[in-house]
Amino acid sequence: MRILGRVVSTALITGLGLAGVAAQAAEDPVATRQAIMSSVGAAAGLGGGMMKGEIDYNPVAGKSVIATMRAASIAYGDYFPAGSDQGETDATAKIWEDPDGFAAELAKFSAATEKATAASGKDGPADVDAFKAAMGPVFGTCKSCHETYRKKN
Numbered sequence: 001m002r003i004l005g006r007v008v009s010t011a012l013i014t015g016l017g018l019a020g021v022a023a024q025a026a027e028d029p030v031a032t033r034q035a036i037m038s039s040v041g042a043a044a045g046l047g048g049g050m051m052k053g054e055i056d057y058n059p060v061a062g063k064s065v066i067a068t069m070r071a072a073s074i075a076y077g078d079y080f081p082a083g084s085d086q087g088e089t090d091a092t093a094k095i096w097e098d099p100d101g102f103a104a105e106l107a108k109f110s111a112a113t114e115k116a117t118a119a120s121g122k123d124g125p126a127d128v129d130a131f132k133a134a135m136g137p138v139f140g141t142c143k144s145c146h147e148t149y150r151k152k153n
């Protein structure tokens with residue numbers, strides 16, 4: 001399931017310093033997609049912490065959260081080849097039973113991160129309200145996809 005070519009996603013991941021993730025991809029798509037989602041989880045922790053006021057808001061940190069989400073949303077769909085529903089994975093069988101439904105969730109994720117990137121500008125969202133406005137829709141896509149396509153919520 002390729003949303004964009006491997007070349008484009010690899011370039012983006014490498015650009016963000018996650019070259020190791022891309023290098024792993026050929027042998028182990030499950031580990032790769034879990035590593036990508038871990039980076040999303042870490043970015044969500046930072047972003048959510050700033051949105052709740054637990055971490056002081058900083059535009060550069062806001063921009064890095066959005067950039068991580070953006071890269072993940074572009075690359076993620078590349079790592080679900082046939083047969084990778086087996087083993088240590090929390091991906092549900094639904095991904096392979098209903099590829100169009102999964103592609104639609106990926107498209108929502110990617111559309112939300114594209115808008116957030118546009119709102120992020122050169123220096124990141126100026127204040128926490130701008131960051132919340134940019135990230136709110138991105139956070140909405142986590143639950144929407146996990147509900148059906150991830151075993152644990």
Ligand code: HEC
Nearest residue numbers: 034037038041044089090091105106109141142145149150
């Ligand atoms: C298009 C579907 C989709 C979207 C959108 C999505 N996820 Fe996931 N996520 C998954 C799937 C599928 C797994 C399980 C993958 C596996 O175990 O092979 C997962 C796993 C995870 C994990 C566990 C990673 C690990 O270490 O195994 C975290 C953390 C996570 N997601 C956070 C998020 C957050 C936060 C968002 C929103 C910003 C998000 N996800 C958006 C599909 C999605």
